[in-house]
Amino acid sequence: MSTSATSAPPPGTQEPPRKTRHGPVRPPARRGRRRALRRDWQLYSLAVLPLLFFLVFRYLPMIGNVIAFRRFEPGGSIFGEQWVGLRYVRMFLADPTFWQVFRNTLWLGGLTLVFCFPIPIVLALLLNEVRRRSLKRFVQSVSYLPHFLSIVIVAGITMQMLATDGPVNHILGWFGHDPIRFVQEPEWFRTIYVGSEIWQTAGWGTILYLAALTTIDEDLYEAARIDGANRWQQIWHVTLPGIRPTMITLLILNIGTFMAVGFEKVLLLYNPLTYPTADVIPTYLYRAGVESNSFSYAAAIGLFEAIIGLVLITSANQLSRRTVGTSLW
Secondary structure (H helix, E strand, O other), X not given: OOOOOOOOOOOOOOOXXXXXXXXXXXXXXXXXXXXXXXXOHHHHHOOHHHHHHHHHHHHHHHHHHHHHOEEOOOXXXXXXXXXXXXXXXXHHHOOHHHHHHHHHHHHHHHHHHHHHOHHHHXXXXXXXXXXXXXXXXXXXXXXXXXXXXXXXXXXXXXXXXXXXXXXXHHHHHHOOOOOOOOOOXXXXXXXXXXXXXXXXXXXXHHHXXXXXXXXXXXXXXXXXXXXXXXXHHHHXXXXXXXXXXXXXXXXXXXXXXXXXXXXXXXXXXXXXXXXXXXXXXXXXXXXXXXXXXXXXXXXXXXXXXXXXXXXXXXXXXXXXXXXXXXXXX
């Protein structure tokens, strides 16, 4: 009894797709995607509105960046009247005011990252150690509340508390201290901004960390206790490594928005007296673009800011992938 052997095709060659009476046979992967789409089309339809939102409000407006290289006049073409190349880029690079605003943005962004990022982690670790459920819920409710307040209300409360005749100066007066003009003094603005940002965002930022803490296996704590680890050692060797992926992801996202310092809060809190330390790129763009009608100049600065943000988030992602093995993509 003889058997027939078929020789395999040479390496580097690929068998052409088989043809039938109705055309070539589709690859299995394509057939699987089509079958999944027909089966779960209701689930895929839920993504239509989010995709349309990003398309209309995030990607299509990018076309307007072309006016950073064209002279735009209100009432004219939305894509500018005349090509000017890098004229507006050279203008803001040679403007001393821009570099002062750029330094202020770096200062506020850096202080916000240094203080506002770790505080929710510490608060979540403290709440995780609270054993009384009623006390834990009360602290969570009180810390979450500022997040739901409008930025206008937060700025109003801040200015009223720090006014010359406000509660803070009244307390200082009890100790014989003269009133301090917190809102008018440039050197106080960064402290005021970062402090109000911590008060507004710290409680809400603990939600993701508390959710991550619930995924840590209790057997790890039991093993640490058997090995003689106290509570601080358990936090350092078990809790923090357990929430490290969440910490790294949020850190990368925060670094990506490093240059986008809160426009609304700065606009509500600052005044001409505090411009030397309070004026940041978003507020400078608002005055240059909207109030002075220099839209092309503002677009060039905004494009520069976006490029810096893209470089920061890409670099942070690559650094995180190489050092700790966790990355956003």
